[in-house]
Amino acid sequence: MNEQRPPCAVCNMGGHLVDERITETDDTRAVIVVVRQVPAQVCDRCGTTTVTDEVAEALARIADAQQGNAVSGTVVVDFDERRIAAAG
DSSP states (O other), rough: GGSSSBBBOSSSSSSBBEEHHHHEEESSSSSEEEEEEEEEEETTTTOOEEOOOOHHHHHHHHHHHHTOOSSSSSEEEOTHHOOOOOOO
C-alpha cells in the first residue's frame, strides 16, 4: 500500500509521506499565532512534516493578518483552503 505514497526524502527508515492535517505555530512576532487544520505531508516513520510553498505563504499571510488581534498574546485560527485560492 505504501508504494503509491511518495517516499520520505529525509529519513532513512523507509518512510512514506501521508496527507494529514497538522497544527502550526508562528511565534516569531509579537503575537503568537496557532493555525489548526493545516494541510501537510507527514512521514509515517520519522514524523518529518512538509507543507507546499502555497501553504507556507498562506501561513505567513495568516500570521501577518493576526498581529494586533490577540487579547492575551495568542491567536488560534483554523486554516482555510480559500486563503490559497484568493492569493493566487
